[in-house]
Amino acid sequence: MIRIVVLISGGGSNLQSLLDQCQAGILDAQIGAVISNRPDAFGLSRARQAGVKALTLDHTDFTERAAFDRALAELVDAQQPDLIVLAGFMRILTDDFVKQFAGKMINIHPSLLPLYPGLNTHQRALDAGDSKAGATVHFVTAELDGGPAIARVEVDITDQDNAESLARKVLTQEHKLYPAVVDWFVKGRLSLNNNQALLDDSPLPKGGCVLDTAAL
Numbered sequence: 001m002i003r004i005v006v007l008i009s010g011g012g013s014n015l016q017s018l019l020d021q022c023q024a025g026i027l028d029a030q031i032g033a034v035i036s037n038r039p040d041a042f043g044l045s046r047a048r049q050a051g052v053k054a055l056t057l058d059h060t061d062f063t064e065r066a067a068f069d070r071a072l073a074e075l076v077d078a079q080q081p082d083l084i085v086l087a088g089f090m091r092i093l094t095d096d097f098v099k100q101f102a103g104k105m106i107n108i109h110p111s112l113l114p115l116y117p118g119l120n121t122h123q124r125a126l127d128a129g130d131s132k133a134g135a136t137v138h139f140v141t142a143e144l145d146g147g148p149a150i151a152r153v154e155v156d157i158t159d160q161d162n163a164e165s166l167a168r169k170v171l172t173q174e175h176k177l178y179p180a181v182v183d184w185f186v187k188g189r190l191s192l193n194n195n196q197a198l199l200d201d202s203p204l205p206k207g208g209c210v211l212d213t214a215a216l
């Protein structure tokens with residue numbers, strides 16, 4: 001069975017959706033460990049509750065990013081993962097870390113990439129007057145929130161939306177999008193080749209294919 005390591009920094013609601021789908025047998029995978037860079041991340045409790053190993057590597061114990069990433073790489077590697085899932089892991093990773101796990105590390109980001117990498121994505125979409133927002137899952141490369149896209153979900157922005165309401169709407173969709181993409185990986189349908197994401201050996205569109213979560 002495919003072994004997954006999930007990296008988190010916070011609430012872990014995306015982690016929860018993956019734990020739930022593994023527990024229900026919908027995802028034929030095992031979450032071997034959850035690792036947080038923050039000792040107080042609520043996602044660690046979610047992991048323990050599900051009987052999954054919960055580990056902390058506190059980035060504030062390190063003075064240099066490279067030293068933290070080396071320790072993180074060692075810890076991740078020790079879990080022998082087939083797939084590393086970044087779920088609200090709010091750290092910029094060094095090139096060496098990213099290269100070590102190339103093709104088997106994915107991230108979810110709350111915007112329609114390549115729009116709005118980084119923070120405050122929902123406010124930036126509102127400020128730009130966009131009619132749509134969403135989330136994108138992509139393979140992780142050295143570029144921040146910028147690796148080859150796999151799939152996205154889109155939501156409409158209404159006149160009533162503010163950053164909080166939009167974040168809630170998008171997060172609800174993330175909980176369907178992420179397990180669907182992980183399922184592709186688990187079934188061996190997803191790969192990375194020459195900086196291009198492939199599904200069933202066919203290149204995925206630049207911003208990732210649009211998933212209709214209502215159909216999931």
Ligand code: GAR
Pocket residue numbers: 008010011012013014015043087088089090108109110118135145171174
């Ligand atoms: C999610 O919205 C995720 O897309 C975002 O953090 C949130 C984590 O929520 N990730 C990023 O912004 C990465 N650049 P969660 O802890 O409840 O899953």
